[in-house]
Amino acid sequence: MPVVAEVPAPEKVLINSVVKNLTALAARAWAKRWIITFTAPTGTGKTTAIDYAERTLPFDHLVIRCKQITTRYTMLQAMGLAPGEKWTNHGRNWMRASELYARVVERVRERPYLLVIDEADRLRLDVFEILRDLWDDSRLPMLLVGNEVLTEKINRQHERLFRRIRVRFDQRPLREGDMCKVLEFMGYELVDEEFALLWKLVGGSPGFAEALLENANEIAASQGVKRGIEALEGAVRYFPTVRKC
């Protein structure tokens, strides 16, 4: 169920441009009752920003983290049922979904909140239909967060939802200086040579950089040495897709 943030924000979040933009858009979507999309490449820090927003937004909100197995029914369950609550009506999923849908609409009308969906690019088309219906029936404000596929998917396959989106925000990858700060914040001490290689390979994607660095750390540990440029170059061998760049 939607909640207002009560828990203090996690201490270990670097307030960079991704976090700032995402929280500002969340506040705007809530204030204006809009649907907003926020897209950024994988590994930029969207999920971290959502975790931070979930703990700090000063109004009612509900965060849904998408999975490959997210269906129309599981989506409505997340919105309409309290944790641990079971929906006991018998019938097929689609019948149960229609009843759950009515319950969700009623609740939103009584007490509106902001719906934030992480990895919305993974949503199936029928779930996008539900989101459009929810907005039509209850003016539920939404912030849909995902990678570049999200915009493409909605533009190409879901014109009716596309027309209802008021703001489409495309987050640029982190700049070199910001990326350096994020990696430092994550606890990685890098020499210039290592950072230059990382920047060349993954650009402003701290998530991808972390994967490479963790591999490099393991390679270095197995050789009993401190991580260096050789270990990082060794780690690149594990990522054939990066190597081709």
Place this chain on the structure above:
Amino acid sequence: MREIVRRAIQARPELTAELLQRGMFGPEEKAAMLPLLSKEGCLKGGVVGPVQFTTLLAEGDAQFAARAVLRKMLGHDELTWLDRLLKFQKPNGKREELARIVERALEGRTRNARSR
């Protein structure tokens, strides 16, 4: 030759060696695989850490990786890493299926994921 044996032989040597060490293969599979692996020098793979192991799975054959997950060769932390690493991949049918299997494994479900 069994499918899994063929995939094990074609996989990166470090990965096959690690999975052999973790006991993924049954006696029949081992019997079919070991002569071929030792012939090609595939058993010389060094020790790999958990992140390297999951990276090899994420970047390699998705169906072989799915088999490893379904045979419970990965701990919870390794599954979490694999889940993250799969997001960096270009999506295709097999990778999406693998991502579903990993998510199900993280939720404690052990059986195969039903295709849509």
